[in-house]
Amino acid sequence: MVWEVGSEAVPQRRSPLQDQSQDDGTDMTLTPSPETPATFPLIPSPAEPPWWVRAVRPVRPALPWAPVVRAALGMAVPLFAGLAAGRLDLGVFAGLGAMHATMNDRDEPGRLRAVRIGTALGASAVGMLIGGALLHDRVGAWPAALVLTAVGFVSGAVSATGPRGSAAGMLLLVSAALGGGLGPARPWWAAGPMMLAGAALVVRLRLLRPPRRRRPAADPRLRTLAAVYRALGDLLAALEPPQGAADRRLLTARLNQLQDQLPHRHPGGRPEPAQLRRLRRSYEAALAATEAASGLLWAWRPVPPEVAAVPGALARALHAEPAPDAPAPDAPATPPAPLVPDWTPGTPALRALDAALRTAADAVTGRPADPATAVRTAPAPPPDPWRLRARLLSRGSVRYGLRVALCVAVAGAVTAGLPLERGYWVPMTVAFVLKPDLGSVFLRAVSRAAGTVLGVVVTAGLLALTTDRWLLAAAVALCVALLPSTAAAHYGLNTAVMTPMALGLVQLGGGSGVTEFWPRVLDTALASGIVLVFGYLLWPERAPHRIEPLIVAATGALRGYLDSVTAGGGRPPSQVWLRRTAYRALADVRREVQQGLTEPARRAEAWLPATAALSRLSGAVAPHAAQLRYGGPAAEPADVARVSAALDRLAASARRHRPPGGAIEAPGGPHDPRRSALARAAGELERLLG
Template sequence: MRSRTPVTSDDSRAHPAAWIREMVRLKPATMPVGHMIRSGIVVGGPFVVGVLIDDVLTGMWIALAGLLLAAGERAGTYRLNFAIVLISTPIAATGYVLGFLQHIPWAAMILVMVALALGCGLIAGLGPAFSVAGMQFLVIASIAIGASSISNWWIPLALYFVGGIIYAALLAVEMVIAPRRPQRLALQEMLHNLAGLAHARSADLRDGGDRCGAAMGACQSARRTAVTRIAELTVPGTDSLRTWHLTSAVIFDAERVEALLIGERSVSAVDAVARQLDALTTVVSAEKEATSTTATESATSIRGGPSPRPSPLEQSMTELAEAVRHGHDGRMVRHPVTVPAIGGEVVAAAGRLALCFGIAVAAKLYFPSTHWFWVPLTVCLVMKPDFGSVFSRAILRVLGTIAGAAVASIIIVVVPKGLGIGIAIGLLAAAVPYLMLRSYALQAVAITPVVILLIDLISPGTESVNDAWQRIAATVLGGAIVLVFGYLIWPHSRQAWVAATFATATERIAAFLTTAATPIPEDGRTAAERHTALVSARRTAYRTLSDLDIRMQRALSEPPPAETVARAWIPAIAATSRLADAVSAYADDRVNADAPPNPAGAGVVAAVILQLGRGDSPDPVEVTDDRLSAVAAGVNTLRATLHHDGDRDGEESR
């Protein structure tokens, strides 16, 4: 079946460089101070100590472990990052064993490395710790098979464990100093974005605008992050000092407030909730006790006057404030470190990684440089299957390497070899955690001079040797291998695949609508089961919309046809998001008993939604139920967007 790609009123062909601008766009980020300090110490410290005690090689091996662990640390919980250190360190260190195979026939070496790269790609599906471990193993293996001056590889293997122990110790220090920092930041971001949604909803109610779409996306992302922060490691003696709590109840109440805000029609009620959320955000960020006046407004202020009973929005907001302040329902939901998710997409990505890595290892036969191993090293850094667009990473890594090589050249010319180089390495390593949040290219800008200076520091003699041009040439070659053999020859990888995700999103929205339209049972237990199903349907629908947006944003940073298709989908995705909000508002009306059950009418509308998801051209939907009219209007708007002028240009195969 072929699915029509919607045509935008702003023809993407008029913006040939739009995908380039999207690819090089810097992401907003807050400086991870603890991560930066840790990275600078664990990488620069061993170099400096090695220079001072005249044992630079030992310091280099320890610092290399620190650099890889710093680059592999995730913006998650201490629990996750300790798991990454615990799992990745032994796996990565094992890569040094490959150094003992340097003298086997090179055809056999290529086959061995292809098999290992395939395995590393497959274990990425087991979770972030194994994904980081696989990448680090290939980096170490590339160095081990390429550095012929080392005879005893057991020494760097053992020193890698020393670097891992030092890194874990520094991470433990931060956890003792700020044990709840990951939770606080996640809760603060979730409340801040929820307040942003309330302000956007208030503005829309006043002038009829459409600001809630972006705010909803931010709320979804922040809540997903908060879910991963619930089960943090605890430090004895800190619980008694809590002035706020992040629990499953807090996240559930936040999601409930989000849903009710979309359906709320009272500006005063929305404004009151916005003020409460602003106050709660301040409480969490300031780490101080919330008072009754700052954390929870009176029921009268939300309702706008006396009322016999609180509204659902008021009740949910009160429950959220109380859960944040007192930690009601503190169930710990421990997400496993490993998840068996090796599906078809992971297998395909692992296969492409193995092919490209084998070609890169063969570079020893044709690349005229003693540092040929930078070619496979580049391939494994670019092609890890969970890091986003392969095309974008290849281009950005080449650009970042060129800039980083220039930085290294300046440092080598200006800074004398020895202690000064070690300090420069520490400063550059400290910048890596922040730059990797801003852009993959900026990450390469910082890491490249660290690697070049590393080679310079262990080179014999008192004068610095500039290997920048070799690094650039190897990176360009590695990037070219990735682009050709990991991207261009695979039509599957060059498609945006937005239409497939769009079809799934429409299915979820249709299911959400049909669940909302069912009668509310009189029996309390049955009613609770229906409510649970409704909440699950809403969560699934918005989660799929979030996946749709992520896939579109990733495709926007790639060249046509992926970028062209993704840009054409922008209006349709926006219309789909508004349709989901209309369904959410209808569901709130049903919960509040403001709308009667109407399974038949909702079924008609849901059927049209499903047809649109399949790429069909249904007639405009008409309903007699006033409460369903907003949903029907959203469906008709989506239909008009998908079939604008009947144009079939830019079709994408599913």
């Protein structure tokens, strides 16, 4: 009866752990993104708070009203209908299906949304059927534990394939545990179909949009593209650290989001619609502008304010929004001003930025590209990583499946050997805590226990006020409505809201009152202890083991990008995607380091300087690539060799689990243009490596 949101959100500047609500108000607040702007500095300082302060510190997310209303109605309508018809069992399962659909909904194109919701609901329905079959056939505790262990292995392996797989895998295990312990539906197999019916209700609510939404800007890809240009404008307006570095991470997150939303372009396939071609051109121009802007940020080279305002004008053009100083509707018509001002870029980096902005303006306004300034079209992006291939059978998926199966097996053995009235609560909690894309397992286990205690207290207070079933159903719907925002605020707070929802459903199903709820605290503490011991302490997945493989991957991606840039021969067709691969690998490293900072072990802090050095190096290679295309000098082979050797040494250090002991300092001023950017980056890496 509990759920968790996936973690594919994209951050905004003012609230680093929540998604930015879109202009139409349909986007939902989610959990932290891989590209969340750094909550903690890249280089630690003595003034930083201890790990436990960072772990308990919540954020203040915006309240996404449209998903809140859909979540409340999706739970309330089935519950009220079940109470009115005397079939509350069917209403509960339909409400659960509606809740799962709402929480797996994203502001995406219809095809991606259908795949995401369908995958999550399909896994949940299958898990519910498995659990219902175990309950219907009266399987013993030990055989049921073996079946749940097998389901746990499949759940963990699927969860490791990506964000969509994470949601589907978790719901498979949660529903199997829940279906085997919750009161059965009549007939027993009706739980799965009722969940699908509840999901259909939420999908129908999502389609009920006012006529004003039926315009081109209603395409979620256009909204994401506009967010890309707004983030680019923020970066150009603050081309110096620390704000510029946070803006660049936000821009990278927006680009990642749009890349995942664009379909794969098949060579020789059918011609794409004009709208999609416009999106691709605008996206590729934004990639080129990001490359040039990253170089300007690295060198602390500001641009004129009128140039920094161009991306914001492009974002308004995509949304058909009037400019802030637009004339009144009855004012005399004047010819539209050009989006890119007439200016004279004096350096290769500025010329690269100017060409990218002019290409973007042509793409956004639908004009044909100017051959004199057009940025060369980038190749098609790689396929969506969810296109299974061998990810399900990869080493990482199998290892995570074994990790979840071990914890579920221990939980099954404990519940079979102890007189627990609702033993399904233990494996269900294990599934929640081990969800792979929600941050530190240690932090989630502790937060889960603390949140459950608070949730039980809230539930006891509610039942002291009323036991009316209609009011309890309304309270359950209210808790569901609060879940999106609390998921973005803090995991413990989210658990404190989920617990009254779950216990309210237990009470509606004939629970015995408050005295039955306090054992849930023991169950949760037991499950959290199992995860901490068998899924954290005894399993090689603690911070160093998570961070160091990603350090190796990021150094390899940067090495490939550097080799492509310095190989000569113009701009190789694959160079833009080598840069994207490197940036996404760095985003993964930052995410894991930030999660490690919320754990007692201080090993993650030891990798902070290396993360900063790699980010600085990526900022040095990008401007060099842009300048080469606009008359900049080529890098000295000795400098390239120094950077390559330093990357190899850093990767070797990560493989040996030995963080470098050197120091790295933030730059104190603009880069001297007479000095090689790669030489400066090589010096920073060499000082870091000692």
